[in-house]
Amino acid sequence: MKKLSARRRHPLAALVVLLFALAVTGGLYAAFAPAEKAQADSSAQSLAIDEGKRLFAVGCSSCHGLNGQGSSTGPSLVGVGSAAVDFQVGTGRMPAQQPGAQIPRKKVIYSQAEIDQLAAFVASFGPGPVVPTKDQYTSTSPDDVAKGGELFRTNCAQCHNFAGSGGALTQGKYAPSLDGVDPKHIYEAMQTGPQNMPSFPDSTMPEAQKKQIVAFVRHTTSEEPNPGGLALGSLGPVTEGLFGWIFGLGALIAVAIWVAAHTTKAKKS
Amino acid sequence: MSSASSATTGATKPSSTRAKPANKGEAAADYLDGRLGIYSLAKANLRKIFPDHWSFMLGEICLYTFVIIILTGVYLTLFFTPSMGEVVYHGTYAPLNGIKMSEAYASTMNISFEVRGGLLIRQIHHWAAIVFIAAMFVHMMRVFFTGAFRKPREINWLFGFLLLFLGMFDGFMGYSLPDDLLSGTGIRFMEGAVLAVPLVGTYLQMFMFGGEFPGNDIIPRLFTVHVLLIPGIMVGLLVAHLILVFYHKHTQFAGPGKTEENVVGMPLMPVYMAKAGGFFFLVFGIIAAMSAIATVNPIWAYGPYRPDQVSTDAQPDWYMGFSEGLIRVMPGWEIHLWGHTLNLGVFIPLMVFPMVLAVIAVYPFLESWITGDKREHHILDRPRNAPVRTALGVAWISWYLVMLIGGGNDLVATHLHLSLNDITYFVRTSFFLVPIIVFFVTKRWCLGLQRRDKEKVLHGRETGVIKRLPHGEFVEIHAQLPADKLHKLTAHEQLQPMELPAEVDENGVKRKIGRLTKLRAKISKGYFGEYSQIAKPTAEEHHEITSGHGHH
Numbered sequence: 001m002k003k004l005s006a007r008r009r010h011p012l013a014a015l016v017v018l019l020f021a022l023a024v025t026g027g028l029y030a031a032f033a034p035a036e037k038a039q040a041d042s043s044a045q046s047l048a049i050d051e052g053k054r055l056f057a058v059g060c061s062s063c064h065g066l067n068g069q070g071s072s073t074g075p076s077l078v079g080v081g082s083a084a085v086d087f088q089v090g091t092g093r094m095p096a097q098q099p100g101a102q103i104p105r106k107k108v109i110y111s112q113a114e115i116d117q118l119a120a121f122v123a124s125f126g127p128g129p130v131v132p133t134k135d136q137y138t139s140t141s142p143d144d145v146a147k148g149g150e151l152f153r154t155n156c157a158q159c160h161n162f163a164g165s166g167g168a169l170t171q172g173k174y175a176p177s178l179d180g181v182d183p184k185h186i187y188e189a190m191q192t193g194p195q196n197m198p199s200f201p202d203s204t205m206p207e208a209q210k211k212q213i214v215a216f217v218r219h220t221t222s223e224e225p226n227p228g229g230l231a232l233g234s235l236g237p238v239t240e241g242l243f244g245w246i247f248g249l250g251a252l253i254a255v256a257i258w259v260a261a262h263t264t265k266a267k268k269s
Numbered sequence: 270m271s272s273a274s275s276a277t278t279g280a281t282k283p284s285s286t287r288a289k290p291a292n293k294g295e296a297a298a299d300y301l302d303g304r305l306g307i308y309s310l311a312k313a314n315l316r317k318i319f320p321d322h323w324s325f326m327l328g329e330i331c332l333y334t335f336v337i338i339i340l341t342g343v344y345l346t347l348f349f350t351p352s353m354g355e356v357v358y359h360g361t362y363a364p365l366n367g368i369k370m371s372e373a374y375a376s377t378m379n380i381s382f383e384v385r386g387g388l389l390i391r392q393i394h395h396w397a398a399i400v401f402i403a404a405m406f407v408h409m410m411r412v413f414f415t416g417a418f419r420k421p422r423e424i425n426w427l428f429g430f431l432l433l434f435l436g437m438f439d440g441f442m443g444y445s446l447p448d449d450l451l452s453g454t455g456i457r458f459m460e461g462a463v464l465a466v467p468l469v470g471t472y473l474q475m476f477m478f479g480g481e482f483p484g485n486d487i488i489p490r491l492f493t494v495h496v497l498l499i500p501g502i503m504v505g506l507l508v509a510h511l512i513l514v515f516y517h518k519h520t521q522f523a524g525p526g527k528t529e530e531n532v533v534g535m536p537l538m539p540v541y542m543a544k545a546g547g548f549f550f551l552v553f554g555i556i557a558a559m560s561a562i563a564t565v566n567p568i569w570a571y572g573p574y575r576p577d578q579v580s581t582d583a584q585p586d587w588y589m590g591f592s593e594g595l596i597r598v599m600p601g602w603e604i605h606l607w608g609h610t611l612n613l614g615v616f617i618p619l620m621v622f623p624m625v626l627a628v629i630a631v632y633p634f635l636e637s638w639i640t641g642d643k644r645e646h647h648i649l650d651r652p653r654n655a656p657v658r659t660a661l662g663v664a665w666i667s668w669y670l671v672m673l674i675g676g677g678n679d680l681v682a683t684h685l686h687l688s689l690n691d692i693t694y695f696v697r698t699s700f701f702l703v704p705i706i707v708f709f710v711t712k713r714w715c716l717g718l719q720r721r722d723k724e725k726v727l728h729g730r731e732t733g734v735i736k737r738l739p740h741g742e743f744v745e746i747h748a749q750l751p752a753d754k755l756h757k758l759t760a761h762e763q764l765q766p767m768e769l770p771a772e773v774d775e776n777g778v779k780r781k782i783g784r785l786t787k788l789r790a791k792i793s794k795g796y797f798g799e800y801s802q803i804a805k806p807t808a809e810e811h812h813e814i815t816s817g818h819g820h821h
Contacts, residue, residue: 101688145364153450153572157580162450163570167581168679172688175581219364220570227362227381228388228564236451236580238677240565241587244399247563249407251555252330252400253323259548260323263535 045120052121055114059095068125073099080192081128082119087188089115091181093195101172102195129191129201136207137187139215148216151209155200163234164221169196179221183214319541320521320534324415327408328514329545331432333552334401335507341394342496348384350376351446351492353485362569370448370573373488377447377568392560398440399565400556402588405433409629413662416650417520418633420643425513428506430630435499435506437588442495444566444586448488451566453574454583456487458596465615483576522649523760525753529647584676592622594675598696625672628665639792640764653722654761656715657796663711664704671699712801719803722758725750726806727814749815759805767793 007013057066063074070076077084088094092106110118119131139145153162161167164178173196178186190210193199200210232239290296302308319325352372358365360375361382370378380387409429412418418426441459445452460482464470479486518532527533535541571580585593595618602613636658637643652659674681675696682689729747736744750758769790774780795801 142363143367146366146368149364149572150368153575153578153580157450157578159581161582162572162580165582166683168682168689170689172682172686174683216364226564226567227569228392228567229561230563231567231570232563234567234570235680236582237566237584237586238582238590238680240563241399241590243563244396244559244565244587245403248396248400248556248559249330249403251559252404252552253327253407255551255555256326256330256548257323259544259551260321260326263321263540263544 048117048120049124051114052117052119055110055118056121059110060118063096068122077122077125079126079128080122082123082131083129083188084192084194085119085122086115086131087185087192087194089118090188091185102174105176129188132184132187132191134184137183137211137214139211144212144215145219146216147209148212148214149220151205151213152216155205156213159197161234161236163231164217165234177221178217181217181221183218186214186217187211314515315536315538317515317518317537318532318534319519319537320527320532322522324411325519326548327404327411329548330404330552331401331408332507332511333549334397334404334556335503336549337397337553337556338394338401339500339504341390341397342500344390345380345387345394346496348376348380348387349373349446349492351489353448353483353488358573365569365572368573371488373446373448374568374573377449381569389557389560392563392565393556395444395565396560396563397556398436398443399586399588400559402433402436402440405429405436406588409433410662410666413629413632414650414652414659415520415522416646416655416658419646420637421517421645422513422520423633423637425510425517426633427630428510428513430626432503432506432510433629434626435503439495439499439503440586441589442491442499445491446488446495447566447568448574449566449568449571450574450578450580451568451571451583453483453576454579455585457482457576458585458593462615462619465612465619467611467616483574518647520647520649522651523757525756527648529645532647581679587673590676591625591669591672592618592676594672594678594696595621597678598675598693598700625669632661639767639789639796641767641789642764648760650761653715653718654763654802656712656719657801659715660708660711664708667707668700668704671696671703675700716801716803719805723803723806726755726758727811755811761805763802763805764797766790766797 056064056068060068060074063071064077065071065074068077085094089110090108090112092108093103095109096103097106116131123130139148152160152164156164159167159169159175160178161175166177167175169175175197187210189197190200190205190213191202202210232243290299298307350372354372355369356372356375358368358370358375358378360366360378362378365378377391380391382388412422412426412429441455445456460474460478463474463477466473474482477487477490478484519534521527521532521534524533572578584590596615599614599618602617604611604613650658674692678689678692678696681687681692729749732746732748734746736746738744767790769782769787770780772780772782
């Protein structure tokens with residue numbers, strides 16, 4: 001220590017300290033910075049962005065602008081994140097066929113690889129929700145369905161209906177049916193709040209709760225055989241009333257007509 | 270004691286001299302007759318004649334579904350716990366495991382998933398209720414459109430109406446009991462309606478719920494009313510309804526040999542005992558099959574009620590749907606006065622709701638006031654021959670359907686890809702316009718059918734046989750209707766509009782004519798005036814045309 005202390009007034013000491021400090025900061029940065037960011041210029045990612053840019057220019061830019069800045073016909077995509085792209089394009093909603101109260105789900109026209117490229121390009125506009133990984137939306141605990149059900153009835157059922165059959169909103173808008181929706185897309189919808197849906201970011205609804213909701217929706221819409229027989233669309237008493245009138249009373253009246261038509265005839269002497 | 274035995278054995282002879290019973294069956298009947306007097310009852314009623322028509326069996330559907338509801342309801346009470354005490358679910362239905370719920374809901378889950386046959390019985394109970402009220406509606410339509418409510422059956426019409434009214438409310442209370450998310454929303458709706466009553470609303474609400482919503486009282490209270498009070502009244506009304514049917518004898522459609530004085534048909538025993546008994550099992554079978562095929566009120570999917578949760582498609586069962594429609598389309602008007610709120614958006618629908626039903630109840634009395642007809646009627650009208658009554662009935666149905674569309678506006682929107690707001694505006698307009706349009710269309714339709722009947726009577730049936738006359742003209746041969754058809758088409762009587770008495774009487778004194786009488790004359794003209802019925806062909810007209818040569 002004496003040696004070091006003796007040279008602390010050396011003319012080059014400041015330079016050495018500076019170099020040392022730089023090395024430490026750089027080293028720490030290299031050690032702790034997110035790997036992907038550090039590899040931002042790695043060829044695969046930038047290639048994806050380049051490819052995405054080409055696809056975007058062809059399929060999206062007429063409404064959203066060449067750089068996703070938005071226009072009178074489409075919103076800005078800055079900050080929507082890759083999750084929004086994966087949801088909108090992955091469910092066929094984008095590219096939209098025509099403007100309207102709501103863009104419907106339809107046939108998906110891009111491959112998943114192309115969707116990923118588009119997502120990479122849009123994500124490069126600014127930070128936003130990232131496409132979830134499989135373990136984020138795949139539940140492993142059997143309790144998740146019950147907990148998710150409670151969360152679903154609190155947060156989702158008022159628009160999507162108790163069984164995820166969907167429902168009406170104002171002016172021709174609607175909450176779509178959740179039947180047959182990919183778990184990833186359910187998760188992304190909660191993250192990004194597409195179209196008329198509010199978003200449920202991790203700050204208001206933690207990841208674990210989203211996972212539980214996904215588990216409940218999967219259970220209700222596709223995995224569970226209905227204990228009571230035909231579910232009649234799971235739409236509540238309206239379809240029950242129609243069924244009761246048409247098939248219940250209808251059958252009874254048909255039988256009444258049959259019984260009345262088959263009677264003992266008085267003997268004609 | 271028994272008039273039957275005294276008639277056969279003679280009044281002076283003591284009944285002990287009656288011949289020894291021939292066999293055990295007769296002995297048993299004799300034993301019962303001595304104590305219950307069944308001979309006279311049986312003699313009077315077992316051979317009671319009933320006419321045959323499928324529409325006369327609609328009331329039977331009501332009766333049988335009611336019996337099914339009572340039987341299944343008793344089974345359900347064995348396992349249901351009418352309590353709002355909180356429990357944590359640990360049953361077989363995994364998706365609700367560990368969820369807090371009321372005992373009412375938990376016991377309904379238990380009925381649905383653990384009790385043997387529980388879910389089937391629950392579904393039979395619920396489907397039968399849905400069909401019961403639908404059948405009552407159709408039964409009432411039959412009675413209405415055929416004019417069977419006329420004297421002497423006005424009181425029985427009122428009994429029927431009360432059964433419908435009570436049935437609706439008992440149904441509402443019944444599906445409120447499981448305390449699932451949907452039924453809790455329904456009770457909340459009811460609470461809102463009670464609160465909207467001016468002045469007393471808040472007191473009524475506290476009285477019903479025993480505190481703030483939801484409290485702990487409402488389900489036990491609804492349970493008592495649902496399983497005891499209302500069914501008790503309904504059974505009483507039902508018995509009275511049936512006694513009156515026996516007492517009045519059944520109505521019949523016009524036909525050869527059928528008069529206001531007789532009933533043409535089959536005896537109760539054995540024909541209708543067999544038919545009606547068999548029909549009961551058919552009804553039970555169809556309801557049971559329906560309940561085995563389709564879910565009704567899937568409470569496990571709704572989840573337990575929590576006041577902070579709600580699901581879309583929160584509609585009542587169909588018979589309460591029109592009240593939902595009234596609320597949904599009513600603009601949310603409010604009046605604020607002296608620190609109080611008058612919630613017209615709920616209060617006006619709440620007042621329209623009973624009026625929609627009350628017009629059904631009062632109609633027979635209204636019509637008898639207009640016609641001034643005090644005679645008994647046992648021959649039914651064909652709906653076309655009472656065009657104004659028929660048009661009023663169909664207008665009411667259309668009005669009711671408009672309200673039902675309002676009640677299901679969200680499903681209409683999603684399934685027909687329409688805007689919810691447009692449907693609301695449509696229903697608001699249609700509430701006033703559609704019944705009026707339907708009234709006129711139906712009336713014209715009836716008149717058209719009357720013209721057709723007249724045409725058929727005078728010119729016969731078109732045979733489809735084309736004949737070429739010597740000078741080249743083609744004519745279609747018309748065949749005369751058989752006599753029974755002619756009778757059917759001309760049996761109805763046509764009332765004439767009421768004439769106001771002359772302004773001055775025979776002494777030249779100005780007569781006082783009350784406003785009500787003038788109104789009555791006006792309505793009577795609307796019912797039976799020249800634009801409201803087509804004069805039916807007379808025998809002379811028929812004779813003149815048919816006796817001559819051929820075809821027009």
